[in-house]
Amino acid sequence: QKEVEQDPGPLSVPEGAIVSLNCTYSNSAFQYFMWYRQYSRKGPELLMYTYSSGNKEDGRFTAQVDKSSKYISLFIRDSQPSDSATYLCAFSSGAGSYQLTFGKGTKLSVIP
């Protein structure tokens, strides 16, 4: 079983749609949960981070964590063409190291 599973897509949606991106994980030691956005030929950009189960909202973005099911989600409301990018989930145990374990990324295209 892989430590992190993320559907690579590609995912194509019309402008204004609600986007749902998901990851599952198997490592119970993961305590910190992050979402990154990566545009082509750029470094990943930190979008959302949390360490507790439940929802965290920031503008059009909502991160959701369900530790009991080992499942995290990122929702994007009112999606824009500028949201077209690869979205990566990332996990850390924080135990003695800040090492991140990443999903393979989901490529999102928002069509005008």
Added chain:
Amino acid sequence: KAGVTQTPRYLIKTRGQQVTLSCSPISGHRSVSWYQQTPGQGLQFLFEYFSETQRNKGNFPGRFSGRQFSNSRSEMNVSTLELGDSALYLCASSSRPDTQYFGPGTRLTVL
């Protein structure tokens, strides 16, 4: 605050050569991590340095090494380059486990 900077941005090397990549973290961040990103394997952790000490290492051969200086700047070195080392090498700096900030990366091409 200035972000994470990496130099050089692009490199072309031939098999058997060695290469050194540099990373300057965000001011005040003591942790610097390195990752390799390829289309097939995604983002994979190489190693992390904290206050000049390597405190974690990923599953990469000994040809990959790094160090951190007293000003938190970090370098990574790859010796005896192989074609499979062609990748985007990313540096990330952080001051806590739930927020890591990445630089733009160094794109290494091995011919």
